[in-house]
Amino acid sequence: MKKIYETTLTNHQGTRGQVDADNGFSVLLSPVLEADKHHTNPEQLIGSAWATCLNATIISILKAKNLNSKSKVDVTVKLFFDEKTRYHFTLDAVASIENMDLSEAEKIVQTAHRFCPVSKLIHDNKGVTISVTPYLI
Known part of the structure; x- marks a missing residue:
């Protein structure tokens, strides 16, 4: 490597x-x-890192397919506190691709999630989710 x-x-x-x-x-x-x-804060930084990395990977896949659709990724970070386990947070990503049906967008987003370096770091954690919704500005 x-x-x-x-x-x-x-x-x-x-x-x-x-x-x-x-x-x-x-x-x-x-x-x-x-x-x-x-x-x-660290929560905003990890959310920013994943949103940026995942969307940049989606954009590269769209470009490779000669598609000019816009894409967007929102990442919601939630911080929790438990007396025994202390602090932990969850990451929930919602991705969307302009002018694309949800099934095709889902394929592209899941491919991006496999290749995005930040996704590779976090994908096996139980507090990480990813979903696809219709593109809205």
Whole structure:
């Protein structure tokens, strides 16, 4: 396997600090209930990573099929707390493809889910779901 990219992200203060990438990019962080338009949290970051990766993979499949349909992926992240198991979250993705019947869109989305690198990391977790709906703007 040939490595095509590497980056290192560093965090020193948990959710009350920032994450710094080795290229100079920084993201300010806040605890989950304090996130605002200037601060993010791990839940938003994992949701962003999966939504972006999955949709980029869908777009590449559409392009390979010479289709110009738009696509969209929404990822809802829910954080839970349990006294015994502590914190955990679920990820629910909803994908849609413009001008495509649901059965064909489902095939493309499931193929994308098999190839998306973030999906490969999370797909075996019980708190991860993916569904397909009609495309709405």
